[in-house]
Amino acid sequence: MTQDELKQAVARAAIGYVVDGEIIGVGTGSTANFFIDELAAIKHRIKGTVASSEATAARLQGHGIPVFDLNEVDSIAVYIDGADEIDASGAMIKGGGAALTREKIVASVSKSFVCIADGSKLVGTLGKFALPVEVIPMARNAVFRQLAALGGQPKVRVKPGTDEPFVTDNGGHLIDVAGLSITDPVGLENTINGITGVIAVGLFAARGANVCLLGTAEGVKTLSW
Numbered sequence: 270m271t272q273d274e275l276k277q278a279v280a281r282a283a284i285g286y287v288v289d290g291e292i293i294g295v296g297t298g299s300t301a302n303f304f305i306d307e308l309a310a311i312k313h314r315i316k317g318t319v320a321s322s323e324a325t326a327a328r329l330q331g332h333g334i335p336v337f338d339l340n341e342v343d344s345i346a347v348y349i350d351g352a353d354e355i356d357a358s359g360a361m362i363k364g365g366g367a368a369l370t371r372e373k374i375v376a377s378v379s380k381s382f383v384c385i386a387d388g389s390k391l392v393g394t395l396g397k398f399a400l401p402v403e404v405i406p407m408a409r410n411a412v413f414r415q416l417a418a419l420g421g422q423p424k425v426r427v428k429p430g431t432d433e434p435f436v437t438d439n440g441g442h443l444i445d446v447a448g449l450s451i452t453d454p455v456g457l458e459n460t461i462n463g464i465t466g467v468i469a470v471g472l473f474a475a476r477g478a479n480v481c482l483l484g485t486a487e488g489v490k491t492l493s494w
């Protein structure tokens with residue numbers, strides 16, 4: 270099976286976690302896009318969605334699926350999203366698609382987090398994928414120096430084909446930190462959250478996944494915590 274077929278398989282399996290009549294939180298990225306396309310087929314069963322990025326909102330609306338502002342919503346039944354890496358405890362690195370902050374916000378008000386990922390995303394130790402950190406633009410270099418002091422190799426994410434910093438949906442900049450071996454995900458998440466100027470770090474460990482639907486050649490495996 271191709272990686273896209275594995276993503277499609279987990280996206281389809283995630284439909285089993287959609288709660289009828291409720292608001293569903295929807296993530297960002299290629300795997301989440303497959304999920305959105307599956308959700309379109311059962312859109313009449315749900316009240317609507319909250320999107321974790323402008324791109325996701327546009328794709329949902331393109332399918333005629335209602336998208337609510339988070340401020341209009343009291344609670345979200347389930348949040349369904351991909352990951353760049355996930356470990357055996359359900360801790361994840363996210364933000365390769367630049368949506369980490371809104372993803373973290375939507376996940377934080379969701380009753381459960383269902384991660385959908387192809388098998389390549391399951392790792393023993395997080396950190397091979399460079400850890401994204403969203404920062405307030407004026408603090409970019411100050412945060413950069415503090416991230417370097419943690420032992421990784423930070424790099425400012427740029428707009429493709431330019432030297433200009435990439436700008437997120439929130440107007441933030443991104444620093445990707447390579448070379449970390451994250452043996453204490455909750456500790457590192459707290460440490461980076463404590464750096465002044467950081468908006469959010471793409472470590473989802475204090476609040477990790479409750480379920481991971483993992484696409485493998487042998488079928489969709491379910492991990493739960």
Ligand SMILES: O=C[C@H](O)[C@H](O)[C@H](O)COP(=O)(O)O
Binds near residue numbers: 351
């Ligand atoms: O910002 C993007 C998100 O955290 C994605 O969930 C993550 O990058 C995984 O994306 P994909 O499903 O495309 O591998």
